[in-house]
Amino acid sequence: EVVMTQSPATLSVSPGERATLSCRASQSVSSKLAWYQQKPGQAPRLLIYGVSTRATGIPARFSGSGSGTEFTLTISSLQSEDFAVYYCQQYNNWYTFGQGTKLEIK
Amino acid sequence: QVQLVESGGGVVQPGTSLRLSCAASGFTFSSYVMYWVRQAPGRGLEWVALISYEESHNYYSDSVKGRFTISRDNSRNTLYLQMNSLRAEDTAVYYCARGGIDGNYFDFWGQGTLVTVSP
Numbered sequence: 001e002v003v004m005t006q007s008p009a010t011l012s013v014s015p016g017e018r019a020t021l022s023c024r025a026s027q028s029v030s031s032k033l034a035w036y037q038q039k040p041g042q043a044p045r046l047l048i049y050g051v052s053t054r055a056t057g058i059p060a061r062f063s064g065s066g067s068g069t070e071f072t073l074t075i076s077s078l079q080s081e082d083f084a085v086y087y088c089q090q091y092n093n094w095y096t097f098g099q100g101t102k103l104e105i106k
Numbered sequence: 107q108v109q110l111v112e113s114g115g116g117v118v119q120p121g122t123s124l125r126l127s128c129a130a131s132g133f134t135f136s137s138y139v140m141y142w143v144r145q146a147p148g149r150g151l152e153w154v155a156l157i158s159y160e161e162s163h164n165y166y167s168d169s170v171k172g173r174f175t176i177s178r179d180n181s182r183n184t185l186y187l188q189m190n191s192l193r194a195e196d197t198a199v200y201y202c203a204r205g206g207i208d209g210n211y212f213d214f215w216g217q218g219t220l221v222t223v224s225p
Contacts, residue, residue, distance in 0.1 A: 034211040036151075043201055043215035044151065050209060087151055091210040095153035
């Protein structure tokens, strides 16, 4: 099983600032990496797939990068609606998710 | 617009069965791989099962293999998950999700249905 490890577990950032979330895979997942956002009581929402392609309707302030085993989700200027839990997911070898990063208001 | 609406969750005892449904609308259901993903209370996400377009290929996570069965009725635009021999560790919100047209990520999710397995 490909283990996905996200860091940090909690990230405190002020609105308007940049947030950088990390995701590491236990083995290469090629470019088969997605990011999801989940707010309390809601289903996850796809943000990014293929490492860096934004899903339909996702604002340009969300960007993804990386390759192989190291990946990053960057939110360039945090808006109030961005505070949520973020999950990375690999789909190169079945499907596994990271444990999530909670992005909270500083 | 794409909509996925799950139903069928509830409180059941260990060892019993439950069938979940997911009604799809707003897209050509038969053209997409479909998935079930679950989330235990306060926990992360776990892929459970997938089914190919015409039900020719089904795959399961090790944690549910042999107990759960995924199926679909393309004439009714509905996805199912038959869950047998339920255990306490199956307690979770169960989401149906649509596969991306160009990759096996999950591009749309339903709102989820809660399954609680408790004596």
